[in-house]
Amino acid sequence: MAEKPDLLDMTLEELERIFVSLDEKPFRARQLFKWLHKGTTSFEQMTDLPATLIEKLNSGYRIERLVTLERLASSDKRTVKYLYLLSDNNIIECVSMQYPYGTTLCLSTQVGCRMGCSFCASTTGGLVRNLTAGEMLAQVLAADDDLAEHNKPSINGLVLMGCGEPLDNYDNVLKFIKLVHNPLGLNIGYRNITLSTCGLVPKMYTLADEGLNINLAVSLHAPYDSIRREIMKIAHAYSVAEVISAARYYFDKTGRRVTFEYALISGTNDKPEHAEELCRLLRGFPCHVNVIPLNEVKHLSRKRSSEDRIKTFISILQSKGINVTRRREMGLDINGACGQLKAAYLEKERG
Numbered sequence: 001m002a003e004k005p006d007l008l009d010m011t012l013e014e015l016e017r018i019f020v021s022l023d024e025k026p027f028r029a030r031q032l033f034k035w036l037h038k039g040t041t042s043f044e045q046m047t048d049l050p051a052t053l054i055e056k057l058n059s060g061y062r063i064e065r066l067v068t069l070e071r072l073a074s075s076d077k078r079t080v081k082y083l084y085l086l087s088d089n090n091i092i093e094c095v096s097m098q099y100p101y102g103t104t105l106c107l108s109t110q111v112g113c114r115m116g117c118s119f120c121a122s123t124t125g126g127l128v129r130n131l132t133a134g135e136m137l138a139q140v141l142a143a144d145d146d147l148a149e150h151n152k153p154s155i156n157g158l159v160l161m162g163c164g165e166p167l168d169n170y171d172n173v174l175k176f177i178k179l180v181h182n183p184l185g186l187n188i189g190y191r192n193i194t195l196s197t198c199g200l201v202p203k204m205y206t207l208a209d210e211g212l213n214i215n216l217a218v219s220l221h222a223p224y225d226s227i228r229r230e231i232m233k234i235a236h237a238y239s240v241a242e243v244i245s246a247a248r249y250y251f252d253k254t255g256r257r258v259t260f261e262y263a264l265i266s267g268t269n270d271k272p273e274h275a276e277e278l279c280r281l282l283r284g285f286p287c288h289v290n291v292i293p294l295n296e297v298k299h300l301s302r303k304r305s306s307e308d309r310i311k312t313f314i315s316i317l318q319s320k321g322i323n324v325t326r327r328r329e330m331g332l333d334i335n336g337a338c339g340q341l342k343a344a345y346l347e348k349e350r351g
């Protein structure tokens, strides 16, 4: 028998249509939507819904509920990594990061990933499947639940930078962003949402034309096509120039500043000459560069650049007036990089 439809995966309009088909008033859909987005996982707790409706919902529908397999807090307790089990037994991970102004959740958009970046742990087993919008929302609700339990500020920002390539699961990701933005639900502002892509150029244009003011992060990681192709499979499909043009289009359309992510890999993309070329490429583009010292991943050969190299790289960018920050390495002690916790967990399970 096919699994019952997940109500978390539905927009308010979709819920209203279901309620009409169930011979219920559409305003009930608003009541349900509010409960669902508060993290209520059983119909019985929805105290303003009549018993007859609860019965109908129970027999035909379900609410996705993630089971926490692991919860790892960093030593300063501000970064917490969660490993969740989905209802089909797939495993996903996400990370909450507490800042002075609230908590940001880094969440996954796919089980696995088919982009094949050579330094990334999430891609090693390829793509298993896309996550639904409801499963992305379930990550936010589960993490929020845990934060409340630990008296931490609730989630007010999202970064789609966990496992998976968000633009490779475009429709579900967009649906999710609209769901969490809904004022009846979590009411998270578009400006507090950042989507990170390895550079699926056509989809970057589509996203720019949606009229959502979300932030865009682009994983560039190299100023030359030759180097980018060596470390990222997607670079065979789109050139550095095409990726940067799409990012410029995104900025022109939305007015949101674009961030370029640049992971420094020893001996590959970390030379002063690479920093110079990056400056040349970005000249006149009011963007931001986020330099990430590589998180070394077990079984992958790429190594992190030396501290000297990292500092020199950053100072060259600064000297050319590029807005640059070094990514704060939160949660290194808890397998902070994408896909690492799951890999460590599976290894432990296999014994």
Ligand code: SAH
Pocket (backbone or CB within 6 Å): 115, 117, 119, 120, 121, 160, 161, 162, 163, 164, 165, 166, 196, 197, 198, 199, 217, 218, 219, 261, 263, 292, 293, 294, 295, 296, 297, 337, 338
């Ligand atoms: N697929 C998307 C989002 C997921 S990865 C993307 O590529 O942007 C989020 C960021 O972490 C990307 O910039 C990615 O390149 C980077 N990343 C992946 N593995 C890393 C590692 N081992 N060390 C440092 N950064 C890494």
